[in-house]
Amino acid sequence: MSLTPVSAAADTLRRQDPELAGVLLGERERQASTLQLIAAENFASPAVLAALGSTLANKYAEGYPGARHHGGCEIVDVAERLAVERAKTLFAAEHANVQAHSGSSAVLAAYAALLRPGDTVLALGLSCGGHLTHGSPANFSGRWFDFVPYGVDAETGRIDHEQVRTLARVHRPKAIVCGSIAYPRHIDYAFFREVADEAGAYLIADAAHPIGLVAGGAAPSPVPYADVVCATTHKVLRGPRGGMLLCGGELAERVDRAVFPFTQGGAQMHTIAAKAVAFGEASTPAFAVYAHQVVANARVLAAGLAAEGLAVTTGGTDTHLITADPAPLGLDGRTARGRLAAAGLVLDCCALPHADARGLRLGTAALTTQGMAEGEMGRLAKVMAGVLRDEVELKRAREEVRELAGAFPPYRD
Structure with missing residues (x-):
């Protein structure tokens, strides 16, 4: 699903307060050039944004x-x-x-x-x-x-x-x-x-x-x-x-x-x-299709991460949310999150049951809003695992993330 943002308010702000407008444009660029895997985040529609700015x-x-x-x-x-x-x-x-x-x-x-x-x-x-x-x-x-x-x-x-x-x-x-x-x-x-x-x-x-x-x-x-x-x-x-x-x-x-x-x-x-x-x-049929795709994407991504060696908690997911331990790849959660962030993959850390270390928490809601499906999830699992195994892969992973983000922009002008 591709979206178009509300831009009139941004134009007004750019003329009146260019300093703050730069902040807003910077965040928009960050969202457009990286992939948002934070389980609690998504992209609101233009109609939602219009009401918020009313x-x-x-x-x-x-x-x-x-x-x-x-x-x-x-x-x-x-x-x-x-x-x-x-x-x-x-x-x-x-x-x-x-x-x-x-x-x-x-x-x-x-x-x-x-x-x-x-x-x-x-x-x-x-x-x-x-x-x-x-x-x-x-x-x-x-x-x-x-x-x-x-x-x-x-x-x-x-x-x-x-x-x-x-x-x-x-x-x-x-x-x-x-x-x-x-x-x-x-x-x-x-x-x-x-x-x-x-x-x-x-x-x-x-x-x-x-x-x-x-x-x-x-x-x-x-x-x-x-x-x-x-x-x-x-x-x-x-x-x-x-x-x-x-x-x-x-x-x-x-x-x-x-x-x-x-x-x-x-x-x-x-x-x-x-x-x-x-x-x-x-309440629309399109949203029902979206919600089921979110779950399908999460299941494929969870299975892909498990196949790449991460310890996926509960063995998978029923929802949009995945939690995984990168320890089998030799990393703790915070280090893994930082390395993935450098590649443009934005996600969270979380506590792991019955463990002192922290793991990774990620979700597929925002990616699915952008139009990604199972094929992209399998690709992302490999990109993530490659970065976690070897920092040398970081540059190549960042280019691949930019390519995906460009092919599936959250908002189209």
Whole structure:
């Protein structure tokens, strides 16, 4: 899929503030000349970018449609109602809140709606792919709540369901969180619902990564099982950077009040309008094709990396996301990431379960938006492995990356 960017605003900025315009153009060139394999990133459409750069950014709109604390919200109310209705339809949810500024803001609101400081929460441990909001001591979650981590099986790398059940029976948590930033397999939401019911706990699904695949029918939905679903609107969903919450009607008021006025102030109406655009785009047959291609690409890339000698966790992926250990090639994660970055391959490091070293985390959402398919994934696996094995390959790899980036530009002028 090739895209065309919104350029009028850039032209205005170039005339008024050439210094900052240079920064924007520099970032655009970086994105166009390198390959983005960060699992949490994607390329928003021109329509999404247009909404983000619109005059809706000028409007203060504390509150909700029909009940704002500021006048003049008649038009922006329409935008938010569109976003809410489109999200509800797209994900078959009874209620949607689209005001959360980020995925972390959405998780904070879910906790605020369901928990009180000191409550016990069961969540995937950070070393196994849990997010900072799942109990990190540096985060509000670890300071305000008593988190008990569950982990993954040492052999398979998959969530240890028996451990989850045992910990839930022993600790009787107020909530159980299922979701991850570095777990490449589908979550068994039905299992977590069963365990939560047995423990008398709320089930919170942090679906920030797979929610775009859910929208495209390429991953199971947490909505029928979780009390509250927290998600982002970027990543695979390909919308603006932001968050949202989905829940049943019985929790709607609690969730809305947890977002505003408890954790946030005025809604960002330009972002909410851009979310509405993204939800509309994600409801099309073309997006379903895209979502399934994202998964197909990830599976081919994971298999290619494994064939080249990297240790791919869980033996593969069900999603857009891959985690791998470069240690069999003689490198730690940070060194490997730096070497790949020098070749124009941009990705992340992540913690590896049951290991002190860090591995690589990468995804195929952005590459698929650019139009790449299985053939390019096989080629990339070889390029990556070549760079990791021998730095002499760096120059050749950089040229090949530039060639691919030029053949599949994220935006066409």
